[in-house]
Amino acid sequence: MTNTLHRRGTRDNLKNDYVIFCTPAKGVNSEGSASKIQEFIRICLKYNPLNMGDGQQGNILQDDINLESFIANQKDGEGAAAVFTDLDTLQKVIEDLIQADLRISINISGLLDEVQRCCHRVGLERHSVEHSLGIWGAKDLLPEREILEVNTLCGHGLVSFNLIRKMVEYVRIRRLTAQEAARIMAKCCECGAFNPVRAEQLLEKMVKKE
Amino acid sequence: MEIDKKKCVGCGNCYVICTMGAIYLDEDGKSVVNQDECVECSTCYRVLRNERYMPWFVRAVRKVLSTFRLGYLADVDVCPTGALTPPELTWPRSLRATFSDPTTIHPGTGIGGRGTEEIKSNDVTGRIRKGEAGVVVEMGRPGIGAYFRDIEKVTMTLAPLRPFFEPQNPVTQLMEDQKTGKMKEEILDEKVLSAIVEMKIPLERIPAILQAIEEVQKEIGTVISLGVSSRCRPDGTIPHEEWVSEAGYRLSPNGKTNIGLGRPLFHED
Numbered sequence: 001m002t003n004t005l006h007r008r009g010t011r012d013n014l015k016n017d018y019v020i021f022c023t024p025a026k027g028v029n030s031e032g033s034a035s036k037i038q039e040f041i042r043i044c045l046k047y048n049p050l051n052m053g054d055g056q057q058g059n060i061l062q063d064d065i066n067l068e069s070f071i072a073n074q075k076d077g078e079g080a081a082a083v084f085t086d087l088d089t090l091q092k093v094i095e096d097l098i099q100a101d102l103r104i105s106i107n108i109s110g111l112l113d114e115v116q117r118c119c120h121r122v123g124l125e126r127h128s129v130e131h132s133l134g135i136w137g138a139k140d141l142l143p144e145r146e147i148l149e150v151n152t153l154c155g156h157g158l159v160s161f162n163l164i165r166k167m168v169e170y171v172r173i174r175r176l177t178a179q180e181a182a183r184i185m186a187k188c189c190e191c192g193a194f195n196p197v198r199a200e201q202l203l204e205k206m207v208k209k210e
Numbered sequence: 211m212e213i214d215k216k217k218c219v220g221c222g223n224c225y226v227i228c229t230m231g232a233i234y235l236d237e238d239g240k241s242v243v244n245q246d247e248c249v250e251c252s253t254c255y256r257v258l259r260n261e262r263y264m265p266w267f268v269r270a271v272r273k274v275l276s277t278f279r280l281g282y283l284a285d286v287d288v289c290p291t292g293a294l295t296p297p298e299l300t301w302p303r304s305l306r307a308t309f310s311d312p313t314t315i316h317p318g319t320g321i322g323g324r325g326t327e328e329i330k331s332n333d334v335t336g337r338i339r340k341g342e343a344g345v346v347v348e349m350g351r352p353g354i355g356a357y358f359r360d361i362e363k364v365t366m367t368l369a370p371l372r373p374f375f376e377p378q379n380p381v382t383q384l385m386e387d388q389k390t391g392k393m394k395e396e397i398l399d400e401k402v403l404s405a406i407v408e409m410k411i412p413l414e415r416i417p418a419i420l421q422a423i424e425e426v427q428k429e430i431g432t433v434i435s436l437g438v439s440s441r442c443r444p445d446g447t448i449p450h451e452e453w454v455s456e457a458g459y460r461l462s463p464n465g466k467t468n469i470g471l472g473r474p475l476f477h478e479d
Contacts, residue, residue, distance in 0.1 A: 006352070023331050028472075102471070103471075103473035105334060105472035110464055125444070129440065131439070131451075132437050132461075161353050190313055
């Protein structure tokens with residue numbers, strides 16, 4: 001999956017949006033990986049991620065998720081993701097992961113040069129990099145930029161354009177705060193890659209613009 | 211997804227939450243799913259909490275409120291009466307769910323989501339090696355969805371350029387013939403939230419592949435999110451950057467970095 005690759009935004013607002021995730025490789029180190037994923041989750045939780053999840057159980061902002069069982073129910077071969085807003089915290093997470101020597105692949109989505117600087121500070125050189133080349137095809141079917149910026153915070157595209165518009169309306173008429181609206185949208189994103197703080201900022205920006 | 215009309219009270223929340231805009235309110239004020247457009251992602255079923263109210267109760271409350279000129283507005287993340295009903299899916303419609311619902315696992319690859327690992331495990335799999343580029347053509351994203359007939363247009367355009375279609379990718383596994391890019395006939399009318407055509411090519415073929423996508427994008431009724439990857443040089447520089455720039459395309463400032471902590475590390479001969 002390429003679920004965090006195509007997050008849209010300006011360089012300025014992407015500065016507060018980093019997703020770190022672990023991915024056991026099928027047929028290589030997937031067997032016996034459950035305990036390592038659990039350790040990855042514990043390390044991330046130590047630094048208070050904005051969101052966290054996996055594709056199977058959902059994310060920690062959903063109503064029916066219990067953190068203890070979220071960790072306990074990890075199975076071999078499934079990955080997990082956590083969202084952070086700043087590089088200093090991300091650096092601490094990486095340092096702990098190096099120390100833990102989990103032996104499973106770790107990826108970070110975010111501004112590539114900033115992530116590279118962060119890697120250098122902890123003595124790592126990046127292994128592989130993937131760029132987005134943006135959106136192609138029938139772009140006339142797409143809504144305005146800000147809606148896309150929120151929609152692409154969930155890489156599987158589970159936060160609908162209509163829900164984003166509705167949340168803008170609800171914040172505008174003060175039926176919900178931007179924080180509450182962002183949290184509702186975050187529930188849709190199963191793997192926990194949705195950044196609710198960035199979504200909140202984008203909602204406020206859209207409400208002001210209207 | 212199906213909606214039980216006997217239970218639906220027409221609050222419209224499923225219309226709002228639907229990733230494809232496939233749900234609409236019928237003339238009787240109740241929700242209906244356009245089955246052609248529904249991709250079986252089940253987001254409505256998972257996100258809208260079933261409040262388990264009896265439909266007659268909700269309707270009665272509405273009536274009472276309306277006499278006082280008040281309206282009934284359910285919270286946006288609930289289905290007051292639990293009217294959403296996930297159907298039993300059979301082939302080929304079941305493909306919609308395997309591609310669109312991230313909680314399902316692709317039977318062919320054993321991987322969730324859209325079923326691929328691409329560079330995320332490249333440090334241990336060596337999937338993309340020195341001199342190679344990975345290309346991911348994600349059809350339908352963001353927010354539009356894609357029919358396999360459009361996906362086939364892309365795979366048939368790319369196949370003559372002889373890319374190596376990733377065998378552990380569900381789209382590759384649905385091809386009838388990888389040499390022509392032809393997909394299985396029975397799936398062409400199936401729609402998914404998104405699907406990834408994944409391949410690797412020699413770095414110097416990047417311009418040709420991008421040129422082919424540039425052409426075929428005019429013939430499809432959906433959007434494509436495009437990604438390019440490669441294994442970094444020992445000094446951390448990115449081999450595909452120069453080829454993409456030379457071809458005249460702009461790279462995003464953000465992207466995905468595999469930081470190389472996986473073990474055993476893949477070593478190229």
